[in-house]
Each structure stands twice: as C-alpha cells, then as structure tokens.
Amino acid sequence: MAVQISELTISRLSLYLRLLNELEGKGVKTVSSKELAQAFGLNAALIRKDLAHFGDLGVRGLGYVVKTLQRELRSILGLDRNLKVAIIGAGNLGLALADYPGFRKEGFEIVALFDNFPSKVGKESRRGVSIYDIQELKNIAHCDGIGIAAIAVPEKSAQNVVNTVVEAGIRAILNFSPGTLRVPEHVKLKSVDLTVSLEGLSFYLARESRNEGV
Amino acid sequence: MAVQISELTISRLSLYLRLLNELEGKGVKTVSSKELAQAFGLNAALIRKDLAHFGDLGVRGLGYVVKTLQRELRSILGLDRNLKVAIIGAGNLGLALADYPGFRKEGFEIVALFDNFPSKVGKESRRGVSIYDIQELKNIAHCDGIGIAAIAVPEKSAQNVVNTVVEAGIRAILNFSPGTLRVPEHVKLKSVDLTVSLEGLSFYLARESRNEGV
DNA sequence: TTTTGTGAACTAGTTCACAGCT
DNA sequence: AGCTGTGAACTAGTTCACAAAA
Numbered sequence: 001m002a003v004q005i006s007e008l009t010i011s012r013l014s015l016y017l018r019l020l021n022e023l024e025g026k027g028v029k030t031v032s033s034k035e036l037a038q039a040f041g042l043n044a045a046l047i048r049k050d051l052a053h054f055g056d057l058g059v060r061g062l063g064y065v066v067k068t069l070q071r072e073l074r075s076i077l078g079l080d081r082n083l084k085v086a087i088i089g090a091g092n093l094g095l096a097l098a099d100y101p102g103f104r105k106e107g108f109e110i111v112a113l114f115d116n117f118p119s120k121v122g123k124e125s126r127r128g129v130s131i132y133d134i135q136e137l138k139n140i141a142h143c144d145g146i147g148i149a150a151i152a153v154p155e156k157s158a159q160n161v162v163n164t165v166v167e168a169g170i171r172a173i174l175n176f177s178p179g180t181l182r183v184p185e186h187v188k189l190k191s192v193d194l195t196v197s198l199e200g201l202s203f204y205l206a207r208e209s210r211n212e213g214v
Numbered sequence: 215m216a217v218q219i220s221e222l223t224i225s226r227l228s229l230y231l232r233l234l235n236e237l238e239g240k241g242v243k244t245v246s247s248k249e250l251a252q253a254f255g256l257n258a259a260l261i262r263k264d265l266a267h268f269g270d271l272g273v274r275g276l277g278y279v280v281k282t283l284q285r286e287l288r289s290i291l292g293l294d295r296n297l298k299v300a301i302i303g304a305g306n307l308g309l310a311l312a313d314y315p316g317f318r319k320e321g322f323e324i325v326a327l328f329d330n331f332p333s334k335v336g337k338e339s340r341r342g343v344s345i346y347d348i349q350e351l352k353n354i355a356h357c358d359g360i361g362i363a364a365i366a367v368p369e370k371s372a373q374n375v376v377n378t379v380v381e382a383g384i385r386a387i388l389n390f391s392p393g394t395l396r397v398p399e400h401v402k403l404k405s406v407d408l409t410v411s412l413e414g415l416s417f418y419l420a421r422e423s424r425n426e427g428v
Numbered sequence: 429t430t431t432t433g434t435g436a437a438c439t440a441g442t443t444c445a446c447a448g449c450t
Numbered sequence: 451a452g453c454t455g456t457g458a459a460c461t462a463g464t465t466c467a468c469a470a471a472a
Binding site for chain 2: 007010011013014015017018019039040041075076077078079081083085091092093095096097099100101102103105106108126147148150154155171172173174178179180188190192193194195196197198199200201202203204205206207208
C-alpha cells in the first residue's frame with residue numbers, strides 16, 4: 001500500500017464526504033458516481049478512480065451505499081479520531097479561525113490559541129477558546145495531544161512560529177501567513193495564501209478588460 | 215493571444231511578485247530563474263516558461279531586471295489599477311478579512327462590508343470599514359466600482375449571496391463558505407475551503423499512523 | 429561565459445470505453 | 451439493465467537539454 005495518493009484526490013474526498021453527510025441527513029440510501037459527478041461538475045470516472053484507491057467501495061449496478069461510503073471516507077480522512085487543533089496568533093484572523101463553526105463540525109476540536117503578546121494571554125475568544133503564551137506550546141501540545149497547528153501570524157514572524165510548532169512535535173500545519181516557509185521532511189505544510197487567491201481574480205478581471213479591446 | 219494560461223501559473227506569478235518586491239526593497243538589481251527557483255523550491259525552466267507566456271521578459275546572460283519584471287507582473291496581474299473589494303458577511307471571518315493587512319498591500323482596497331443582520335448595519339470594523347445592508351450592494355457596487363466580492367457567510371445562505379453578488383454586476387468572487395456554488399459562465403469563482411484544507415492534513419496524519427503499524 | 433527561451437521528453441491527472449458484477 | 455472498476459487514450463503540467471543572445 002505504498003501508492004502515493006494525490007492532493008487533488010484528497011481534496012475531492014472531502015467534498016464527497018460533505019455531500020454524503022447531506023444525503024444521509026435527507027435519508028438517501030445510495031448514490032451513483034454519475035450523481036456525485038453532476039453535483040460537483042466532475043467526470044464520473046474520476047470519482048470512481050478516486051474512491052477505488054481505497055478498495056471496492058461501491059456496488060456494481062447499484063452505486064455507493066451512502067452510510068457505508070460516509071463511514072469509509074471518515075476513516076480514510078482520519079475524522080474518526082477527534083483531532084485537536086491549536087491556532088497560533090490571536091489577531092483578528094486567528095480569533096475568527098478559533099471560532100469558525102466549520103472546523104468543529106467534522107470532529108476537529110480547537111483546543112487553544114497561542115500568542116506572544118502579553119496583554120492577550122489569559123483572555124479568550126468569544127466562544128471561549130483560551131489564549132496561552134506561545135512559550136507554553138510545547139507543554140500543552142504534549143499534554144493535550146495537539147495534531148494540527150493553524151498559523152495566523154504576521155509574515156515576518158511566520159518562519160519562527162513554524163519552527164516553534166515543529167519543535168513542539170506537531171507534524172501538520174495549516175498556514176495562513178503569506179510567504180514561503182520551510183519545514184522538515186516529516187512535517188506536512190499546507191498554505192492558504194489569501195493574497196495569491198485575490199491576485200488570481202485580479203488577473204482574470206485584467207485579462208477580461210484587455211480582451212474587450214481586441 | 216488566445217492562449218489559455220493555467221491557474222497554477224497565475225498563482226506562481228503572485229509568488230514571484232512578492233519575492234521581487236522584497237528584492238527591490240533590498241536594492242537587488244537582477245535575479246535569475248535559478249535563484250527564483252531556489253527560493254520557492256521549483257524548477258528554473260518552469261519559472262522561465264511561466265514568464266515567457268507574457269513575452270521576452272528576461273535578458274540572456276543576465277537574468278531578469280527586478281524593477282522591470284516587477285512592473286510587468288503588476289500589470290499582468292492587474293495590480294496597477296487599484297481594485298476595489300467588498301466583503302459580504304460581517305461575522306468573525308468577514309470582519310477579519312476586512313482588516314487583513316495583506317489585502318491592502320498590493321493595491322487592493324476594501325471599500326465595504328455587507329450583512330443582512332440589522333444590528334450590524336451602520337457599525338464598522340476595527341479599522342473602520344463600514345457595514346452596509348446587503349440590499350444596498352447593487353447601488354454601492356455600481357457607484358464605487360467594486361471589482362471583487364469576498365464571501366464569508368454561513369453555508370446555507372452562500373448560494374443566495376452569490377446570486378445577489380452576480381446580479382450586482384460583480385464578476386469575480388472569492389468564496390470562503392463551504393459547499394458547491396453555481397455561477398454563470400462570465401463570473402470567476404475561487405473558493406478557499408477551510409474544511410477541505412484541514413481534512414487534507416488529517417488524512418496525512420491518519421495515513422502516517424496507519425503506516426507506522428506496517 | 430552566463431542565462432534565457434523553447435522543442436522534445438517525461439510525468440501526472442483526467443476521460444473514454446468496456447468487461448464484469450449485481 | 452445499471453453501475454462499478456479499470457486498462458488504454460488523451461490532456462495538462464513539468465523537467466530536460468540545448469541553441470541563441472548578451
């Protein structure tokens with residue numbers, strides 16, 4: 001089972017799961033790759049290939065049993081194990097992430113915020129996530145078994161914070177700071193770059209108005 | 215010039231520009247594709263191909279002139295035209311986005327927040343972005359020339375909000391709500407799905423611990 | 429000599445099309 | 451009959467390797 005599964009496949013599995021949750025709520029029993037494909041604007045074969053990586057999850061002639069596939073995807077994505085998340089940076093964005101309802105839904109638990117700004121330490125977010133000094137990260141990460149750190153600090157301190165997070169033994173990082181960050185081989189870093197996203201849209205608008213003139 | 219340029223290339227152009235800004239600040243005059251490649255962990259040929267889409271931007275034997283390339287990339291990405299952005303949804307996330315310093319840096323201007331919650335309308339974000347009723351979007355979008363809408367509303371109202379945004383004549387949307395959204399052909403939608411990002415990391419951790427047992 | 433710009437080769441990702449199971 | 455699972459074909463994206471320019 002040394003087959004490397006692509007990031008693109010993994011992202012799509014999350015989407016499939018979200019729809020399955022919805023279907024399950026509506027009492028739908030089975031769903032075909034064709035129906036899933038339509039819902040996401042994807043090719044049905046792609047969905048079957050994505051799922052086939054993890055065994056014969058479907059039933060020929062019938063499709064996929066919603067509850068079964070839901071359970072399988074949860075297990076594949078590791079959502080059957082109440083994963084704990086720490087947010088580093090108690091600025092506007094960090095506080096918003098700490099209280100973001102979408103994170104809590106699929107079994108993630110936001111256990112703590114961290115900051116190095118003394119006046120913030122000891123306070124908490126609106127929904128009651130406590131803010132600790134970043135110095136305490138290592139201790140708390142070990143005691144509480146934090147699996148993922150989300151980083152929402154200014155660009156200039158981001159690499160330092162990443163180093164601290166790595167030293168604390170955390171092996172998965174969701175980064176919201178701009179700029180390129182280095183992590184060791186065994187740590188998984190995923191970056192959400194808001195500036196890059198916005199500039200992509202700007203490019204689209206700029207090209208559009210250029211083409212109007214042609 | 216009907217060549218379609220890939221989203222991946224566009225995202226990388228943003229990264230290149232960010233580094234060029236930094237180099238320019240340090241007074242560096244030229245930079246080679248090799249140096250850029252090292253900074254981002256990419257292949258040098260890829261960077262040359264990305265840039266070659268837009269003409270002969272480099273100088274053989276020398277590399278790229280920092281200031282020239284910076285200006286070119288700004289123009290390519292449409293950042294030479296002070297683009298106006300509206301944030302829809304004045305919850306925690308919307309307010310955080312409205313005050314996000316990274317957006318202001320490259321010439322984007324956050325001009326307004328919108329919400330349908332009466333008690334929020336009339337207030338403003340910490341940095342002074344005013345909150346308007348979503349009903350007023352069409353008017354303000356036209357008067358102020360809003361180019362991009364960022365959507366940070368709960369999943370269940372997201373499609374409605376997108377429809378309102380499209381009706382207001384906005385043709386580029388950055389979406390932070392989970393779920394699949396439909397937009398007409400002429401509108402560009404980019405989604406940042408926080409749940410999908412987090413679940414991607416969870417998958418990585420889950421697979422790791424499975425493999426430990428093998 | 430250095431480094432770009434680019435055809436050719438390669439790798440990854442998607443779609444087609446159909447055998448095989450229910 | 452219907453739908454999965456999958457080899458084969460295709461498309462997109464990246465890297466190699468080198469001619470051409472400064």
